[in-house]
Amino acid sequence: MWRDEMRPGQTRFYRVPLDWGQQLGLSAELSSAQMTKTYGSASGGLTVSLYSPSRSPISDKDISYDGKQAGITMGKTPPVAYENRFADDRAVKPVAIAGWYYVAVTMGGKVAEFTEDATPVPLTLRLDVTGTPAKAPAYKGSLAAGGFGVDAEDRTAAKEGLTAPEAAAAAENRSVMRVVAGAGFGTGTLLLLVLGGWILLGRRGRGATAA
Template sequence: MRARGGTTAWTRRQALAARRALILLPALCAALALPAGAPAAAAPPVPGPYTFAPGARTVTGAQRPTADAAPLDPGRTYRSSVPRNGRLYYRLHLTAAETAYVPVTAVPPADAAVSATDGIRVSLQDAKGTPCSYASARFGAGLSPRPVTALAQRDTGKALCQGAGTYYVLVERLDAEGSGAAARAGRWDLEIAPATEPGLAQAGPTTAPQTWNSATPEPLTGTARERPGGTGFTTARPLGQGVWRTTLAPGETRFYKVPLDWGRHLHASADLGGAPGHGYVGGALNLSLYNPVRGYVDDTSLGYTGAPKSAALAPLPPVEYANRYAVPAGVTSVRFAGDYYLVVHLSAQLAGTFGRGPFEVTLRVRTGGWAHAGPGYAGRPAPDDVFTISAQDRESVLTGGSGDGSEHRAMRLVAVGGIGAGTVLLLVLGGWTVAARRAHARASAQKPTA
């Protein structure tokens, strides 16, 4: 009787396992049927305002370049803020052999009133006050508050700012005078991400490459894949070659990153879809490109009348160390491998003429060139991985993948013997059957014999 009762219990466990498998089968099939680039998790959360780097240290800028200025360590990220017409100093220590990069991103409030010439200026100077470099970033024709980034740097081998010691970063807020000045009185948040690049172990060419294909490539065609963007440099979504689609509301900014190896090059364009309404908005869409240390490479914008329209970045040379010896900013800034950032902004001015949207934006990203080994550095950059990309990122550029690993995970699931839904069910049932048999055997062994 015990044997018959045990067999009946075993049959019940089989039936229960089968029912569980049938319940889970749709979810398993859905996981296997995910399209390329689609993560297995739920839909991404609704993007918010600018996302600062996690763990960024808050510092306060000083009024003068003295020892009281907050210190900045290359490789770390900092938060600060600047008042209207403010001038703030920060300090950092540099060795004689490293090139330093100090990008500053200004984030005005979403409801700030700005003019085309408003923005920030960033400069780096030595302890004697000698300027090493300066750069500015302004809001432009879109008249729309958005994150803008300017980069100050100290290059080794130049006539000025050489040697080890203390250097000062000066951040200046640029505000136009006039009727809107009172509305611009609020503080703007800042994100500061200093980085350093070591010198080379062996001397290389000191002239920029003379030849490269500067012709504008044909825009990519094909079915666009959904790819919502991030809301800051540290949350930028990875893109490979392909056609990508998202939606933005007026005033929103989204961040993407395209990993580029040494010898590879990038071309990108943005399409703004049509919308009902009549009128004209200048600078309705802005597409900007930044290098791995957030240095400006190129940007483009488009005016909008409600009809679909495109804007494309200028052709860029392949990533090479020697590009730094060129004169044009679009060449000298493409000087190292790593993540190149595409930043898309939709002007808040669109809402008054064409409504709150959302508006469809399509990015067309083309990569090319031949990857090769980079230069041999004499030390380590800060942060360590700023000029390198992973093997997974390299593959995503070549295949058009997202770079987040979702394609690789899905392909591994499907590739193991060409797993289909029926095979999955059999595997699940088999696993539960083995487990149930083992549990039944353990239970029988523990029962006393009659």
């Protein structure tokens, strides 16, 4: 479950990794808003859209919003499978590769006509990933090189709720730590000596300043 806030006219994007054989169920709920009129209603006040790793549309659904609590529940996607690309169903065909699936949640601009625009409306997004990850089909090339597929870092980023830039920064930090850790005992000793020198210089510096 993910909690956020929205204002009229805004669209927020979220992503979730799906591995081979997994399915995604999702729902979005807008809480009550601060009303500026006794009554108001906007057709398409809440819209939820789902996209594949290649940004192909899978499904979308919208409902009207009158300032009171309202929600949308989407049907589960089919299990991610290579053969889905040959399906005739537009909601099945795009679910043909493992990777990041994207969710767009939009609050209609007309909602501003009867609600307080300065006060954001709480949004609750629920994502339900089911299914045991299956073996990937044999590709000639690398899925990761093409920007697809799911790995341990993707799962970690999803569990921690990291954005794409945050996940990239975390991966870079882990890479640097692996390089330092793999450099060997001698380098570790050298680092300790250098750090010790910094501490010594720091102490001397403080002493000189105090004098």
